[in-house]
Amino acid sequence: xSGTNRGLTTTQDEFFKALRDEPSCLAELIxxxxxxxxxxxxxxxxxxxxxxxTETLGETFEATWWVLGDDDFLSLAGRxxxxxxxxxxxxxxxxxxxxxxxxxxxxxxxxxxxxxxxxFEWVFxxxxxxxxxxxxxxxxxxxxxxxxxxxxxxxxSALLVSSQYSVYEIWRRRDQNIGVLxxxxxxxxxxxxxxxxxxxxxVKRLDLTTFSLMKGLASGLSLEDAIQRxxxxxxxxxxxxxxQTAFTLIAQLGVFFPVDALGAKGSMGERGK
Numbered sequence: 001x002s003g004t005n006r007g008l009t010t011t012q013d014e015f016f017k018a019l020r021d022e023p024s025c026l027a028e029l030i031x032x033x034x035x036x037x038x039x040x041x042x043x044x045x046x047x048x049x050x051x052x053x054t055e056t057l058g059e060t061f062e063a064t065w066w067v068l069g070d071d072d073f074l075s076l077a078g079r080x081x082x083x084x085x086x087x088x089x090x091x092x093x094x095x096x097x098x099x100x101x102x103x104x105x106x107x108x109x110x111x112x113x114x115x116x117x118x119x120f121e122w123v124f125x126x127x128x129x130x131x132x133x134x135x136x137x138x139x140x141x142x143x144x145x146x147x148x149x150x151x152x153x154x155x156x157s158a159l160l161v162s163s164q165y166s167v168y169e170i171w172r173r174r175d176q177n178i179g180v181l182x183x184x185x186x187x188x189x190x191x192x193x194x195x196x197x198x199x200x201x202x203v204k205r206l207d208l209t210t211f212s213l214m215k216g217l218a219s220g221l222s223l224e225d226a227i228q229r230x231x232x233x234x235x236x237x238x239x240x241x242x243x244q245t246a247f248t249l250i251a252q253l254g255v256f257f258p259v260d261a262l263g264a265k266g267s268m269g270e271r272g273k
Contacts, residue, residue, distance in 0.1 A: 064114060076101075092129065132157060163189070
């Protein structure tokens with residue numbers, strides 16, 4: 001790296017530190033402007049940076065803002081940006097901790113679904129920026145000779161998320177009058193899969209058996225073990241037709257692949273809560 005590039009990188013690092021209220025020698029590198037001192041200049045940039053962080057939160061958590069209203073959202077976003085500085089130059093990665101932050105505030109007691117709603121919005125944004133699902137199709141008949149031993153991987157462009165509240169239904173109504181929240185029961189458990197295909201993000205509600213099996217498969221369980229875990233959860237209530245319905249949907253969605261199909265040696269890891 002040339003000396004010029006090293007100097008530019010050092011200046012950028014010092015600038016970023018100053019924006020995050022970390023010890024920095026940036027003031028020594030700034031030429032005061034008119035009546036503004038070096039520290040005044042830094043403070044102008046710092047306020048602008050925090051405003052941009054708040055704007056980023058608003059873009060990501062649109063439905064959360066809708067539910068909270070302008071005053072509460074901007075107040076909470078201001079607190080969050082003060083307590084959680086960005087650790088990256090890429091602002092699209094900022095806000096991962098916001099749902100957890102909301103769960104620790106008094107507003108969570110008043111609006112119990114608010115943290116889960118924000119968590120869903122983060123998942124949606126994450127999938128939006130993922131690549132499309134692989135275009136290949138899997139011949140399930142060819143790979144199911146010994147179904148009990150098959151292990152599947154959840155596509156990197158899909159995530160499982162579950163909430164005890166109807167966060168997807170709330171999110172879908174974010175362009176309507178806030179009074180719409182009084183017109184339906186949002187306290188219904190909602191297991192979901194969010195995935196991307198053909199440059200679009202899709203959200204699919206799942207029944208509890210399908211969601212449980214998907215979580216098991218995504219965590220690396222074999223088909224047999226995933227079914228056994230669901231059986232332990234619900235006992236004799238689990239019917240063969242429930243299993244058949246679940247795996248029919250899994251095949252239709254095309255979000256799971258035999259590990260070899262994605263070139264993986266193990267599970268893609270468990271997704272969702």
